[in-house]
Amino acid sequence: SSAGTSAPPSRPSTCAPSPYHPIGQSLSSRSAQSSALTSTPLFVTWNILTPPLQSRQLRGCIGTFEAQPLDTGLATYALAAAHSDNRFNPIVARELSALEVAVTLLTNFETCAGPLDWELGVHGIKISFYQKSKRYSATYLPDVAVEQGWNKEETLESLVRKAGWRKGGGWREVGELKVVRYQGRKESVEYEEYKRWSDWTAAQK
Numbered sequence: 001s002s003a004g005t006s007a008p009p010s011r012p013s014t015c016a017p018s019p020y021h022p023i024g025q026s027l028s029s030r031s032a033q034s035s036a037l038t039s040t041p042l043f044v045t046w047n048i049l050t051p052p053l054q055s056r057q058l059r060g061c062i063g064t065f066e067a068q069p070l071d072t073g074l075a076t077y078a079l080a081a082a083h084s085d086n087r088f089n090p091i092v093a094r095e096l097s098a099l100e101v102a103v104t105l106l107t108n109f110e111t112c113a114g115p116l117d118w119e120l121g122v123h124g125i126k127i128s129f130y131q132k133s134k135r136y137s138a139t140y141l142p143d144v145a146v147e148q149g150w151n152k153e154e155t156l157e158s159l160v161r162k163a164g165w166r167k168g169g170g171w172r173e174v175g176e177l178k179v180v181r182y183q184g185r186k187e188s189v190e191y192e193e194y195k196r197w198s199d200w201t202a203a204q205k
Contacts, residue, residue, distance in 0.1 A: 039067045041063070041067055042074070043081075043104045044081040044103055045102040045103075046101055047059055048100075049098050049100050056100065059082075059088060060082055062084060062085050064077065097192070099190070101188065102187065104184040108182055109180055109181075111179075115156055115179050121145075123142055124140055124144070124184055125182075127178065128180075129177045130176065131174065131175065138159045141186075142182075142183060
């Protein structure tokens with residue numbers, strides 16, 4: 001048939017999970033297995049795209065700093081970000097057509113010489129500190145500060161609050177603040193792009 005010889009649509013990112021995943025269908029691991037990376041720390045982010053400018057509204061983001069096999073790690077954290085981010089209700093089927101999913105693979109971890117020893121738009125940062133034997137920690141991926149329009153100090157201030165610190169004085173007052181910087185390889189795909197590829201693939205069978 002003509003479908004068998006048609007050119008494929010632009011293919012979704014090789015490391016992005018299927019937008020079908022949050023409503024319980026299978027996440028294909030074939031693309032993950034073809035990646036040069038076999039095990040890496042990763043985060044999965046779900047966004048709702050709002051027309052007409054396709055502005056992004058965070059819908060869930062969960063990941064790990066422990067290296068994960070990509071074939072299982074993508075599936076695990078795609079589901080977790082869709083269903084288990086306690087900031088949001090679980091993603092439901094009616095949201096499918098508006099979804100975008102992004103996967104960020106984390107690399108190049110370095111302990112910062114100081115809290116400001118990192119570069120906006122290049123590094124994500126993970127902070128940790130102790131107060132009265134309680135450990136606080138939080139992270140922002142490399143694109144968060146730029147998307148929010150924050151400078152470095154504003155980013156740290158927000159991270160300290162995200163970690164659960166509610167006392168006054170800001171990030172400079174938390175004591176032994178440890179900052180680890182890292183870089184990320186991010187790929188994303190919208191539902192409509194995924195659907196075009198999925199339909200084309202089905203037509204070839």
